[in-house]
Amino acid sequence: MTFLVMAALVIGSTSVVFAADKVDDTVKSTLVTTAEGLTDAIVQLKDEEIENYMSSGDDFTTSAMQSWQTSKDELGAKKDSNGETTVTFKDDQYTVTVPLKFEKAEANFVYVFDSQGTPTSMSVDVQYGMGKTLQRAGLNTLMGIGTVFVMLILLSLLISLFRFIPNPEAKKAAEAKAAKAAKEAEAAAIAQTAPAQAEENLADDGELVAVIAAAIAAAEGTTTDGFVVRSIRKVKRNRR
Structure with missing residues (x-):
């Protein structure tokens, strides 16, 4: 009233x-x-x-x-x-x-x-008095810092979950990298087997090598000690 x-x-x-x-x-x-x-x-x-x-x-x-x-x-x-x-x-x-x-x-x-x-x-x-003001300021500061840390933790957890999300582009890139590595390994294997095959061919055609070496030595006027036949390849010539 x-x-x-x-x-x-x-x-x-x-x-x-x-x-x-x-x-x-x-x-x-x-x-x-x-x-x-x-x-x-x-x-x-x-x-x-x-x-x-x-x-x-x-x-x-x-x-x-x-x-x-x-x-x-x-x-x-x-x-x-x-x-x-x-x-x-x-x-x-x-x-x-x-x-x-x-x-x-x-x-x-x-x-x-x-x-x-x-x-x-x-x-x-x-x-508010000085003590109360400082107390409220401290609580506000702690609340702010706590909020920041909570958000950072949640953000870290969210980022860690990205690995479970399928990524077609990454899968394609991994497949392309694997295919390239396989081709390089195949090329290296072929390069390593080529000298061995050449030496094997020379070993099988030892008599032919000796004949060719003697013919070359006779044509050059020297002995077969001055050179070494590494490989023999058949040259294809066009017939007239």
């Missing part, structure tokens, strides 16, 4: 035009009273009441309830104010900041009013 009364008070004050270039004392006093009253009403709401406002309230009420619901467990119960409420005016909007102290942390309730003094949004800015 308190929250509804304060909301009605704010909506009823829209007849006052807050369009000055700077915030005068009257406007500031009105905005501070409205923001602080809304804050006191919001922090006292129970979970059931928050759910009811979120389901049946207007846009401002819904956004305010959502912002407070996500922050209330981190803050705990309200203890006291944490300084003076400030009002700034920029881009035809008034921003009112209400600083408060809670059991677990400090927070700023930031309200935005239009030029007519109607609230348009509210957010809760939790002020």
Whole structure:
């Protein structure tokens, strides 16, 4: 009921035009009273009441309830104010900041009013201490590094599975390489057997070799010791 009364008070004050270039004392006093009253009403709401406002309230009420619901467990119960409420005016909007102290942390309730003094949004800015900030930064860092390592492991596993995927091109290349190796081995075997066959032919035609060698020696006027017949091949001549 308190929250509804304060909301009605704010909506009823829209007849006052807050369009000055700077915030005068009257406007500031009105905005501070409205923001602080809304804050006191919001922090006292129970979970059931928050759910009811979120389901049946207007846009401002819904956004305010959502912002407070996500922050209330981190803050705990309200203890006291944490300084003076400030009002700034920029881009035809008034921003009112209400600083408060809670059991677990400090927070700023930031309200935005239009030029007519109607609230348009509210957010809760939790002020974490140095220890809490470092703790959150460390957790975020560990989470980021952990995520990177997990992704690298998954990527390695995915790459290792590529060997089970059939690759026609690789198979063709392997077959071509094997065929080439077989041809080279066959050519090497033929090259190794050719001298042996020539020597065998010379051994079989020993008498013919001796005759030919003697004929060559007689024609050259020397002996057969000055040369060696390695092979004998038949020359094909065209008959006339």
